[in-house]
Amino acid sequence: MRIERAFRCFTLCFFILFVAMLILMFVLGSEEPGTLNAKDDEIAQESFSKYESDSSMEPNIGDPIILWWTDGSDQPDEDRICGDVRCFITGNRSYMNNPLTKVFMFYGTTFTYEDLPLPRKPHHEWALLHDESPTNNFLFSFEEVMTLFNHTSTFKRESDYPLVTQFLKSSEWLTSTKHLLDVQEKNRFAEKLKLSPVMFTNSDCSTGSDRDGFVQLLMQHIPVDSYGLCLHNKDLPPNLRDPLENMLHEDFFRLVAKYKFAIAIENALCDDYVTEKFWRPLHVGTIPIVLGSPKIKDLLPSNRSAIIVDDYESVEDIANYIKYLHSHDEEYEKYFEWKKSGISNQYLLKLLKQRDWEFDYYTDDYTGMNFFEGFECFVCKRVHENLKRFKTGQEELKFHARLEHYGCPPPVKVDDKGQRTLESDIFMDMFTKQKYIAKALRYHIDRNLPVDGEQIEKIADEMIEHLRRNKKLI
Template sequence: MSYLQSKQYLVSTHDKNRYQKEENLAPIFYIHSDCNVPSNRDVYVELLQKFIRVDSYGKCNNNKALPDSLTFGKSMAPMTSKEFYELAAKYKFTLTMENAVCDDYITEKLWRPFHLGSVPIVFGSPKIKDYLPNKRSAVVINDFDDVEKLAALIKYLDRNDTAYEEYLQYKESGGLTNTFLIDSVNKREWSKYHDQTKPFYSLFSGFECYICEEMHKNIDTIKSRKELPIKIAKLDHYGCPPPKRFSDKGQYTVVDPRFSYFWYEGKYRAKAFRYFYDRNLNFTEKEIDTLAKSFRQEYMDDG
């Protein structure tokens, strides 16, 4: 939890106000370079920009240039640099929008602004509130039925320092109150490899160490001629709802046929694979495709 509560890059509200005036910064920071993704996030940003300024540094919705020293090219390494952290920390708010909407898909996009002390404006996992440091530490897009209402809240918090700083209380002793989050981090199988005193990305190397250890356990099991345990992914962990897109008011409710096609294709291919697997049958890719098409046709005929 030291990563979330770190004040290494935290900029005071007074200085954030000053940066807005002196450097002409918007209240909201946004940076993404994967555009036109299933979450439809860039459309939401366009809607939001009608009501409040957003500084967009990435390829998507770009309206502000990064310093030359932070040019990404083919590497995302600059996003872990001190210079990038110091730039992002100047902003009061950060748009934190995932590529896709899935229950367990929560990435560094959320944790980085918490680390830097910039209030996240969050869109992604339907379970996101389970993982926030406390009940008032982020602005959740799904709580608003109109993008203009969300913009109104951000404008209010931008003008009222006391109200804004309530969203940063998790940085103080006793402010991180979400026991579910704390327990989830402490009980992860790879937590023992993660050095909490080091930057966030040590988490990824810690997970790699965990995977390496599990592989060696399997190798030892094979050498001892024992049967390997079978682990099967379940929908409550890996399942994602069909992709949608935002309405004109900013509600994520409109069926998106572009990405839904691939979602349904994957669904029925997985069902076809499971059919052969459960029956211990050999199969070819062509047989998977054929059976998947028949499953989808059955669904369409019933619907």
């Protein structure tokens, strides 16, 4: 009996020690994110069986296959011609095991770690297109997830196929004077319509940038007309109350043009994440009050065209400068001299000139290639380049994404001066959870282990609890 009890005790201790070591391996990051380990392709073959190849389709395909694993392209199956090469683009998962399938494409917002093309074969490459903010998916803020990909297209200039100017139609659109009002006209509208100096339009009231927190502070120092659901104090005209359509409506452009200033704060503060909130006031002739990309000055049409929040020590200082411009018409109008002289920012002009996709955000009459199609062709050309190298005996090119292809900082909360010195009450727990989900996910994928969503979450929770107990959670 003693021997039996001792054996049971030994077995229990060994099990506890094993679990503790497993958690410790995750926490300490036993492996740096890098090239995938694909030696164990035989593991978890059951996950492949769900997507048996449809042999009836295969004889018609002689080109490399690019498979959209998650939606986002709205593209029917077709042969994509990209210059002198061609690829077959599909969203049909029955092609998962087809030997011609080279790349799996993912749209970031709908990327879920519970649904991945696993186990990953050595010749399978992954491509990420993510044009939206991390609020939609924090996983891409972590190296363990970003380095899973081989090809990237994001709003970051460092990505393989950058979308920095995704919301900017053209340089001509930006310099247009179609909606531009001179300062005397703005003053008359303000008096006639009882308009405040500053306009704010937003219906996403909970953000990782604490946008509403900043605007609330600004309202303590200067009047702000707040349309939309957040901090609402003024109604939009009835024809502009659809939140999806009003931002594109000509009447909305004319409304923004009547204001001297418009708040342009993004829902996340990532390098190069710049939306219509920034470009729209510049287009219509209103000064944007900008908080978003830390690199936003790289995209200004001229040095004097916007008020950058980070240039000021407090919200009160910003309000005082707005008041100064509001009461000094000549100084105010200097912010629109670039509308006549043209864009002086050569970097911005270069970005617009280099992109091979056509802007399609404000119009449906475009005839060119959108950036989804452009990225497909970018990846297709890379695939063909390596096929050519393989046939000629050359070393194939290796493509690896890096954290800076997307990685964004943690969500924040503003202090009583409007500075981002506090952690977000709402989003920080979510951000932390995703951080350790990323670690657990990478551990499984690198070893070609089956990925079970509940198990991954459980491991992440255990890691967080372990670190909290030891006061090491960061």
